[in-house]
Amino acid sequence: MAKKVEKRKEIKKKLLHKYRLVILNESTFEEKISFKLSRLNVFVTGSLFIIVLIGFTILLIAFTPLREYIPGYSSTKLKRQATELTYKTDSLVTVLNYTNKYLDNIRKVLRGDVENNPVNRDSLFEQFKVDPSSVDLTPIKQDSMLRAQVALEDKYNLFERDVHNIHLQLFPPVGGVISQNYDAEKKHYAVDVVAPRDTPVKAVADGTVIFSEWTAETGYVIILEHKNGLISVYKHNGSLNKEQGDFVRAGEVIASIGNTGEFTTGPHLHFELWRNGTPVNPMDYIDFK
Structure with a gap:
């Protein structure tokens, strides 16, 4: 039991252990920027970044024309054209049926x-x-x-x-x-x-x-x-x-x-x-x- 407690403390210590990230000038070794980090901060920050990136990507795909370039997504223009063609086809079929009946009637009169x-x-x-x-x-x-x-x-x-x-x-x-x-x-x-x-x-x-x-x-x-x-x-x-x-x-x-x-x-x-x-x-x- 004591070993488990010690192990948890050790893991917690590693997660909260502070590290310093320093950016130096290569020529003069002058310190330009430094960050204090811990493993826990890096994990939380990375996770939030990934979640934000995924959300942004979903919004980009859902509400912009870029989704048309992704395989599997159909073009909005093509959908609109397909709908218009469907209506036109139905209208043409109706007109064709009426015309055929009309011509049949005239044909009966002549024959x-x-x-x-x-x-x-x-x-x-x-x-x-x-x-x-x-x-x-x-x-x-x-x-x-x-x-x-x-x-x-x-x-x-x-x-x-x-x-x-x-x-x-x-x-x-x-x-x-x-x-x-x-x-x-x-x-x-x-x-x-x-x-x-x-x-x-x-x-x-x-x-x-x-x-x-x-x-x-x-x-x-x-x-x-x-x-x-x-x-x-x-x-x-x-x-x-x-x-x-x-x-x-x-x-x-x-x-x-x-x-x-x-x-x-x-x-x-x-x-x-x-x-x-x-x-x-x-x-x-x-x-x-």
């Missing part, structure tokens, strides 16, 4: 593919109701000239219609004799209207031109997209007055009667109405007389 989706006639009427007070019936110069030109050909002129009944039917694209009715069993999803060549063909409702091109089978074709999934198709035209991307109003001239394409037997309009990829009978919504 005549049919889905068994029932269409509510009353809901279609409801979507195209127009407030008579919001209809501007003031004709411009071009409209007046057009009205004078086709007054004898088409009694359903936009400016002569009864605005109180405008919500009951879509605007007739052309007036004339029905040569072939809508017949889903024979896959004739249209109404063929015979009219003199170059008779103006008009838009049935406000919409945007989504297709205006020549096709071998149906000649000059123009397709309008209206609100709430309604699409109107005009085939075998003699000429087209509108281009893809144009916005048209109900009753505005978009084409003229012709006899173009392989599947035609004379000047007429092949007119189709589609709702969400499903054809509907135009006779239910339009009076072609």
Whole structure:
């Protein structure tokens, strides 16, 4: 027991034993600086220095761009770019899915593919109701000239219609004799209207031109997209007055009667109405007389 006590005293003595650290001038041996040290002081000072150094290093890595140079740490700029690219990718995927559905719908219209989706006639009427007070019936110069030109050909002129009944039917694209009715069993999803060549063909409702091109089978074709999934198709035209991307109003001239394409037997309009990829009978919504 006495040996242990003596050993502890000896260790304590060594730790507290004073040493003198002197810095001398090598030439003159003049004392410049001196420090009184003990082993305990050196140990405590060294430990504190190491702890401060470690803390400073951690702060330097955590709050400065220097951490980007340490292997294993990713760049903040790269993280931000990766996040932005992720959002952009999600947006592009959404747009791509919408575009694919849109193109599929147009492809069905051109090919005549049919889905068994029932269409509510009353809901279609409801979507195209127009407030008579919001209809501007003031004709411009071009409209007046057009009205004078086709007054004898088409009694359903936009400016002569009864605005109180405008919500009951879509605007007739052309007036004339029905040569072939809508017949889903024979896959004739249209109404063929015979009219003199170059008779103006008009838009049935406000919409945007989504297709205006020549096709071998149906000649000059123009397709309008209206609100709430309604699409109107005009085939075998003699000429087209509108281009893809144009916005048209109900009753505005978009084409003229012709006899173009392989599947035609004379000047007429092949007119189709589609709702969400499903054809509907135009006779239910339009009076072609």
